[in-house]
Amino acid sequence: MQILFKTRYEDDLKFLARTGEKVRVGLVVVLLLAAPLFLQNFYLGELGLLLVYAIAGIGLMILTGHTGQVSFGHAAFLGIGAYCHSILMSHGVPFSLSVVATVLLCGAVGMAIGRSASKMHGFYLAIATLAFLILVETLLGEWEAVTGGHGGFKVPKLVVFGQPLTAVWQQYYVDLLCVFAVVLGAANLFRSPTGRSFLAVRDSELSARSLGVNVEWVKVQAFGVSAAITGLAGLLLAHHLTYLSPEVFGVLESLKLMLMIVVGGLGSILGAIFGAILVSALPIAISFLKDALPPAIGQQAGLEPLLFGVIIVLFIVFEPQGIYGRWMKIRYFFETFPYYRKSSFVRQKSYLKTERMR
Amino acid sequence: MSTAASLSVRNLSILFGGVHALEDVSFDVNPGEVFAIIGPNGAGKSTIFNLISRLYEPSNGSIHYGEHDLLQLPAHKIVNTGIARTFQNIELFEQATVLQNLLVGRHSHMSCNPFSNFAFLPGVRKSELEHRRKVEDVIDLLEIAQYRDERIADLSYGARKNVELARALCAEPSLLLLDEPASGLNNEETEDVGFWLEDIKHDLGVTIVMVEHDMNLVGSIADRVMAINDGRLITIGTPDEVRNNPEVQRAYLGGSA
Amino acid sequence: MLQVNDVIHLALTGLAQGCAYGLIALGFVLIYKATEVVNFAHGEFMMLGAFTVLAYSEAMGGSFWPAFILGCLTIGAVGYLIDAQIMRRIIGQSSASIFIMTVAFGFIFRSLAGMIWGWKTLSLSTPFVGKIAINADISIGTDRVSIVVATVILCGVLYLFFSRTRFGIAMQAASQNQLAAYYMGIPVKRLVSITWAIGAMIAAAAGALLAPVTQVDTAIGFLGIKALAGAIVGGFGSIPGALLGCLLIGVIEPFADFYFPAIKGVSAYVVMLLVLFVRPEGLISQTFQKKV
Numbered sequence: 001m002q003i004l005f006k007t008r009y010e011d012d013l014k015f016l017a018r019t020g021e022k023v024r025v026g027l028v029v030v031l032l033l034a035a036p037l038f039l040q041n042f043y044l045g046e047l048g049l050l051l052v053y054a055i056a057g058i059g060l061m062i063l064t065g066h067t068g069q070v071s072f073g074h075a076a077f078l079g080i081g082a083y084c085h086s087i088l089m090s091h092g093v094p095f096s097l098s099v100v101a102t103v104l105l106c107g108a109v110g111m112a113i114g115r116s117a118s119k120m121h122g123f124y125l126a127i128a129t130l131a132f133l134i135l136v137e138t139l140l141g142e143w144e145a146v147t148g149g150h151g152g153f154k155v156p157k158l159v160v161f162g163q164p165l166t167a168v169w170q171q172y173y174v175d176l177l178c179v180f181a182v183v184l185g186a187a188n189l190f191r192s193p194t195g196r197s198f199l200a201v202r203d204s205e206l207s208a209r210s211l212g213v214n215v216e217w218v219k220v221q222a223f224g225v226s227a228a229i230t231g232l233a234g235l236l237l238a239h240h241l242t243y244l245s246p247e248v249f250g251v252l253e254s255l256k257l258m259l260m261i262v263v264g265g266l267g268s269i270l271g272a273i274f275g276a277i278l279v280s281a282l283p284i285a286i287s288f289l290k291d292a293l294p295p296a297i298g299q300q301a302g303l304e305p306l307l308f309g310v311i312i313v314l315f316i317v318f319e320p321q322g323i324y325g326r327w328m329k330i331r332y333f334f335e336t337f338p339y340y341r342k343s344s345f346v347r348q349k350s351y352l353k354t355e356r357m358r
Numbered sequence: 359m360s361t362a363a364s365l366s367v368r369n370l371s372i373l374f375g376g377v378h379a380l381e382d383v384s385f386d387v388n389p390g391e392v393f394a395i396i397g398p399n400g401a402g403k404s405t406i407f408n409l410i411s412r413l414y415e416p417s418n419g420s421i422h423y424g425e426h427d428l429l430q431l432p433a434h435k436i437v438n439t440g441i442a443r444t445f446q447n448i449e450l451f452e453q454a455t456v457l458q459n460l461l462v463g464r465h466s467h468m469s470c471n472p473f474s475n476f477a478f479l480p481g482v483r484k485s486e487l488e489h490r491r492k493v494e495d496v497i498d499l500l501e502i503a504q505y506r507d508e509r510i511a512d513l514s515y516g517a518r519k520n521v522e523l524a525r526a527l528c529a530e531p532s533l534l535l536l537d538e539p540a541s542g543l544n545n546e547e548t549e550d551v552g553f554w555l556e557d558i559k560h561d562l563g564v565t566i567v568m569v570e571h572d573m574n575l576v577g578s579i580a581d582r583v584m585a586i587n588d589g590r591l592i593t594i595g596t597p598d599e600v601r602n603n604p605e606v607q608r609a610y611l612g613g614s615a
Numbered sequence: 616m617l618q619v620n621d622v623i624h625l626a627l628t629g630l631a632q633g634c635a636y637g638l639i640a641l642g643f644v645l646i647y648k649a650t651e652v653v654n655f656a657h658g659e660f661m662m663l664g665a666f667t668v669l670a671y672s673e674a675m676g677g678s679f680w681p682a683f684i685l686g687c688l689t690i691g692a693v694g695y696l697i698d699a700q701i702m703r704r705i706i707g708q709s710s711a712s713i714f715i716m717t718v719a720f721g722f723i724f725r726s727l728a729g730m731i732w733g734w735k736t737l738s739l740s741t742p743f744v745g746k747i748a749i750n751a752d753i754s755i756g757t758d759r760v761s762i763v764v765a766t767v768i769l770c771g772v773l774y775l776f777f778s779r780t781r782f783g784i785a786m787q788a789a790s791q792n793q794l795a796a797y798y799m800g801i802p803v804k805r806l807v808s809i810t811w812a813i814g815a816m817i818a819a820a821a822g823a824l825l826a827p828v829t830q831v832d833t834a835i836g837f838l839g840i841k842a843l844a845g846a847i848v849g850g851f852g853s854i855p856g857a858l859l860g861c862l863l864i865g866v867i868e869p870f871a872d873f874y875f876p877a878i879k880g881v882s883a884y885v886v887m888l889l890v891l892f893v894r895p896e897g898l899i900s901q902t903f904q905k906k907v
Contacts, residue, residue, distance in 0.1 A: 012457065012490060013486060013487070068711075122710055123653040124847055124851070124891065124895070126714060128888060130840070131884035131885075135878075135881060135884060138877075138880075142877050185477070188476055188477065191478070192475035192482055193465060193475065194471070195475065196458055196461055196465070197462065197470060199451060199453070199454050199458065199462075200462045200465075203454060204451055204452075206449055207445060209411075209433040209434045210436065211462055211463055211466065211525070211529060212437040212465045212529070213434060214434045224472075225472060255718060255722075258715050259715070262715050266709065267453065302726030302730055305725065306722065306726035308719070309720065309721075309723035310719075310723060313716055313719050313723070316705060316708070316716045316719075320705070320708050
């Protein structure tokens with residue numbers, strides 16, 4: 001078993017302390033960078049979409065997994081990001097400026113939501129954010145003059161610093177760059193005071209306060225950072241969709257995001273990435289299944305939501321720590337072979353920790 | 359590290375519904391002393407701490423620490439005046455590691471700029487290492503080095519109590535409020551706590567106010583003791599004086615003692 | 616401009632609609648009080664109830680009341696099973712996970728309902744046809760009156776149940792501290808499952824009674840979200856609070872839709888957000904400061 005012997009304080013700050021981790025992550029980075037060399041355009045596009053969803057997942061994970069604020073309306077920030085960016089670019093604003101403006105706008109909206117939601121807890125917060133999502137969707141639909149309403153909005157072509165990037169691989173590299181930046185940034189956040197204050201608010205607001213953490217301000221920050229990152233994902237998503245309509249950013253999309261982080265594993269950045277992989281792979285798997293199953297079942301309209309639902313239930317019941325949890329167990333199995341014990345991961349249950357006592 | 363500040367509480371009262379959890383309680387704590395608060399369960403001892411920490415709002419009275427009027431401050435600014443506390447039922451950050459908990463303990467000494475943290479600028483790195491060094495001193499003092507990277511959820515009760523004390527110490531307080539530091543500990547662990555509190559008092563010069571039921575611990579390290587019952591102050595004095603006070607004995611043993 | 620008669624008509628319809636939301640919210644709050652679980656899929660119980668009663672009714676040649684009773688019992692059994700087989704296994708997990716799981720249930724129920732009964736809108740015939748005339752100009756459908764009556768009856772029954780019977784008191788105990796209730800010999804697991812069953816049955820009843828108004832199709836479960844919003848407005852932890860909130864939303868909705876057509880359909884959420892903004896714990900607060 002690999003025991004990590006730390007000899008310097010810097011070792012605590014390192015991201016990838018073990019050689020195994022360094023090799024794995026290095027391999028993934030190299031493969032991602034080299035992907036256009038061996039993937040066809042269709043799959044490259046899908047991979048790009050996966051990366052975009054990973055960014056959105058990380059955004060939501062920071063808020064829900066790390067700060068404990070359940071947000072059921074994060075698709076709203078995807079929508080705001082996508083529409084804002086597209087509208088700005090269609091009015092001639094250059095790409096880089098539009099990106100900055102959109103991200104800042106989403107961050108500001110997020111902070112406003114965080115401010116109003118800072119006194120809400122648990123599912124009140126979830127429903128409030130859901131209501132926010134429904135209102136944003138309605139707004140996008142009704143504000144026809146600006147957003148094109150339900151008729152849709154055509155997304156301008158991707159043009160960065162005057163260079164049109166119309167090839168799939170070019171768009172892919174833009175997505176990849178953003179993913180690297182977001183993953184690095186999020187990881188930085190959590191080895192620094194800001195991220196720790198997020199964790200503190202998640203686990204015990206009371207003692208966080210007594211240690212000097214301004215809980216309301218932390219929630220505002222968490223919402224802001226999360227919204228900004230999700231907004232970035234939204235604007236990248238716009239370039240993949242090429243045509244926006246309000247229905248795309250509705251409750252189903254929010255559920256997809258939630259599914260990503262819960263099934264991926266709450267509380268870890270890697271979990272968000274796993275979740276994104278699952279959510280992207282699912283429609284492809286379902287379309288394979290549709291051909292394999294008898295037409296009576298396979299052609300039903302409700303098959304996709306049904307499978308989504310079943311997968312969520314199965315994960316929550318059998319693997320509450322999500323794919324990340326399962327991944328840790330598998331890793332542990334190989335690291336400690338043949339001394340692997342299932343009971344290493346058994347945790348004490350807490351009965352009815354009542355949310356009514358805050 | 360210790361400023362010669364004294365805690366002075368005057369006429370502190372709080373009403374919950376129609377019940378006076380505290381009624382007209384006044385006391386002073388001198389800098390550098392160990393001040394114990396004793397009383398039967400439900401007497402209002404933790405309530406005093408919660409009022410000082412500004413988790414509750416008093417209905418009457420005043421609390422001053424040094425030149426700070428605590429009632430003018432919000433809860434998260436109290437630690438900046440030099441007051442840190444532990445909780446009766448351990449309020450640690452369960453899903454985080456011991457190190458993370460201790461580093462949050464130093465939060466009041468850290469600057470928390472989301473943008474520079476997102477980019478992890480060199481200044482942030484330097485500050486992180488600085489605080490990590492300071493935290494290590496506390497780890498050494500309380501002998502929790504073996505738990506550094508463990509999640510709180512995996513620790514035993516005794517270990518958690520140590521981490522809770524360590525976290526409060528990481529804030530570099532001049533006044534430490536300890537809510538039942540020895541509850542749930544066996545004799546050996548209680549003795550350890552006694553030694554540590556002595557060290558904290560003598561080496562770090564920290565004033566300690568503790569709510570405690572263990573009379574041996576109180577007798578061995580407390581300079582002065584305050585006894586309260588039913589929200590009201592009974593008496594303040596040395597441990598012996600308080601122990602022999604007939605009203606205190608009545609409160610604990612009930613009826614004629 | 617609205618005439619007085621229109622106002623009264625809208626208010627009455629709104630009241631009935633509010634009672635409809637209230638019926639669904641009743642089930643929500645029951646389950647929440649017993650287990651701290653927010654069952655996002657409660658609207659789907661209502662939808663399944665409507666479909667099941669319809670299925671029984673057609674199988675029995677069109678009669679309503681026997682189908683109604685059978686349908687409610689069936690859905691009650693479904694609720695019981697959901698708790699006994701699934702919810703029990705996930706005790707102790709974070710409430711976010713549990714909440715998401717109930718959302719997933721909603722999806723599963725909707726999909727199953729569509730697969731079994733089709734995606735078209737169907738019609739359930741109930742004995743509540745015709746209108747009751749209040750005066751020469753105002754009349755209200757009997758179907759809507761039946762909802763109001765059902766709400767009143769059920770509230771009364773539940774109130775007596777919880778305050779007067781041993782069963783009810785045991786449920787209250789279990790809702791406040793499960794471990795302690797176990798130690799006192801209360802069969803907590805069974806009680807919780809029965810609570811789910813009762814909640815589901817109420818929702819199914821609501822579904823069947825509402826069928827003349829909403830018709831029967833897979834989308835009617837979304838009423839559950841409005842009921843949730845209404846319950847939040849009033850304060851989620853108490854039955855009277857939830858009802859108050861739902862009635863409020865029910866009455867405000869038609870007027871809001873008339874004066875602000877842009878927010879048609881989402882006025883309930885606007886009200887909820889406004890209330891939460893001013894009083895983040897709902898109108899009748901149910902949360903307490905944690906004792907440390």
